[in-house]
Amino acid sequence: DTGVSQDPRHKITKRGQNVTFRCDPISEHNRLYWYRQTLGQGPEFLTYFQNEAQLEKSRLLSDRFSAERPKGSFSTLEIQRTEQGDSAMYLCASSLAVRAGELFFGEGSRLTVL
Amino acid sequence: DQQVKQNSPSLSVQEGRISILNCDYTNSMFDYFLWYKKYPAEGPTFLISISSIKDKNEDGRFTVFLNKSAKHLSLHIVPSQPGDSAVYFCAVYGGSQGNLIFGKGTKLSVKP
Numbered sequence: 001d002t003g004v005s006q007d008p009r010h011k012i013t014k015r016g017q018n019v020t021f022r023c024d025p026i027s028e029h030n031r032l033y034w035y036r037q038t039l040g041q042g043p044e045f046l047t048y049f050q051n052e053a054q055l056e057k058s059r060l061l062s063d064r065f066s067a068e069r070p071k072g073s074f075s076t077l078e079i080q081r082t083e084q085g086d087s088a089m090y091l092c093a094s095s096l097a098v099r100a101g102e103l104f105f106g107e108g109s110r111l112t113v114l
Numbered sequence: 115d116q117q118v119k120q121n122s123p124s125l126s127v128q129e130g131r132i133s134i135l136n137c138d139y140t141n142s143m144f145d146y147f148l149w150y151k152k153y154p155a156e157g158p159t160f161l162i163s164i165s166s167i168k169d170k171n172e173d174g175r176f177t178v179f180l181n182k183s184a185k186h187l188s189l190h191i192v193p194s195q196p197g198d199s200a201v202y203f204c205a206v207y208g209g210s211q212g213n214l215i216f217g218k219g220t221k222l223s224v225k226p
Contacts, residue, residue: 040123042118042217043203043214045213048212055212059213100207101163102148103158103160104159107156
């Protein structure tokens with residue numbers, strides 16, 4: 001399968017714990033995006049990379065959120081000191097920069113904070 | 115403050131009839147408009163797009179119309195099929211942003 005893959009698909013954690021999600025984009029795509037989706041809402045933009053450069057991170061929800069894309073390949077999204085309000089689906093997507101509007105999404109990582 | 119509005123949370127249509135999904139946006143600087151479809155337990159998938167230089171784009175049963183003066187776009191599906199039942203998200207791109215901005219979605223149910 002050559003689509004976008006995310007791991008883990010589901011994560012249940014206790015409040016205050018740190019969690020990390022991984023995204024492997026489509027190999028030839030140079031842009032990688034992180035979105036968050038809560039019930040009844042559309043995907044909410046968090047951050048994106050072009051190759052290894054993080055071009056926009058002001059939409060990360062707080063300083064507890066951070067993302068990396070070492071070597072411009074896979075990416076990780078870390079949430080430190082999780083809160084119940086962080087419970088959501090975290091979606092990763094990739095695209096070619098020249099077709100930046102056409103995102104290919106993974107199936108998402110669902111986070112539940114108890 | 116929502117930049118992309120889908121005012122109908124749900125829509126129910128009979129199989130074979132036309133489905134019309136609507137979307138309004140606020141920023142005239144947006145220059146690329148897209149529709150995504152999402153099935154349960156899956157990520158959104160790209161469906162169809164239109165650039166601001168056009169007012170219509172057609173792909174099989176799917177047609178997107180853009181009315182720039184009204185800042186409105188719509189997705190027409192004809193004929194609708196039960197397999198079209200999904201949540202449809204309108205998304206916009208451009209202006210000062212390098213990312214897509216999504217609406218809240220419209221859940222389409224196509225009844226056999």
